[in-house]
Amino acid sequence: MKKSLLAAILLIMATLVSACGGKEEAAQTGGQSAEQQVIKVGVTGGPHEEILNKVKEVAKAEGLEVEVVVFNDYVLPNQALDKGNIDLNSFQTIPFLEKFNQDHKTNIVVIGKTVTFPMGLYSTKYKSVEEIPEGGIVGIQNDPTNRARALLLYQSAGLITLKEGVGDQATPQDITDNPKNLEFKELEAPFLARSLNNLDAASINTNFAMEAGYNPTKDSIFAEGGDSPYVNVLAVNESEKENPTYKKLVEIYRSEEVKKFIEEHFAGAVLPSW
Incomplete structure (x- = not known):
């Protein structure tokens, strides 16, 4: 009986040691086995x-x-x-x-x-940013980071001027000069390409532009340069x-x-x- 009990105890201890070793190995490989x-x-x-x-x-x-x-x-x-x-x-x-x-x-x-x-400006109505009309309705992304990026893009295109130093914190309230009195319509980023026919222009992320069938190198009327941060x-x-x-x-x-x-x-x- 004592020998059987001892054997059982040894078996349990071996199982526990093996289990601990397995956990340690998993931890060392990020929780994934080979x-x-x-x-x-x-x-x-x-x-x-x-x-x-x-x-x-x-x-x-x-x-x-x-x-x-x-x-x-x-x-x-x-x-x-x-x-x-x-x-x-x-x-x-x-x-x-x-x-x-x-x-x-x-x-x-x-x-x-x-x-x-590179984020670009797209339009189904106009071939250049200069053609965007007075009072035109233009789309921008509604999430803070892409919204600021879009506004900086509109500024680079010569359509607006932003308050100095706002950078990636820019909002429409930071526009200090808007010669064409453009109206900025904020939408979810994926919806901008789908809504383009209802806008005069829109800033669209490349992935969503391509998903909608636009070629960023051919179809954008203005785009960020290779130095984009x-x-x-x-x-x-x-x-x-x-x-x-x-x-x-x-x-x-x-x-x-x-x-x-x-x-x-x-x-x-x-x-x-x-």
Whole structure:
């Protein structure tokens, strides 16, 4: 009886040691075993999705399984990341991320820079910004970061003047000169391209412009230059910023194979940051 009891105790102790070892190994690999290298990456539909599908293809050859999760706005990808429903996301600029963290008390951080999508002004009625009429109704994004970016774009196009120094905090109330008395209509970013026929012009993010069938290099009547500070990023929760698996994914994203795909597939409408 004593020998049987001793054997049972030893078996229980061995099981506990094995379990602890498994937890420690999982912690060292970011909670993923060698057999389960599935990484969920949130993106917005359009170019971000297309690029991530290419990254997914390259990553598979490196032993990483990537699941691309598509969202249709600029809020849900960060909410999903914060809740742990996805592991990373790839859709936003640094100013947008900083503003989101400030407003939502989240701790999402940049793990790598990706691409730049030059924002453009589009119109189905006019061929140039000079043709936009007096009292024209023009669209801008309603989220704070893209709204400010859009207003800076209208300023660069010579349509308005903003209060000096407002930068990426600009709002329509900061317009100090509006020679054409343009009326600014704020809409959700994805809806601007769909509403273009009802506007004289609109600022549209490249991914949504392309999703609507517009070619940013041919169809925009004015666009940001290559020196735009609004580079996009891969982001993770702060607790995962040193995760080696996620760092490997960043390296794969920034590989020459992915860069070549971006340059050939988007023909200058999307610019690699490396």
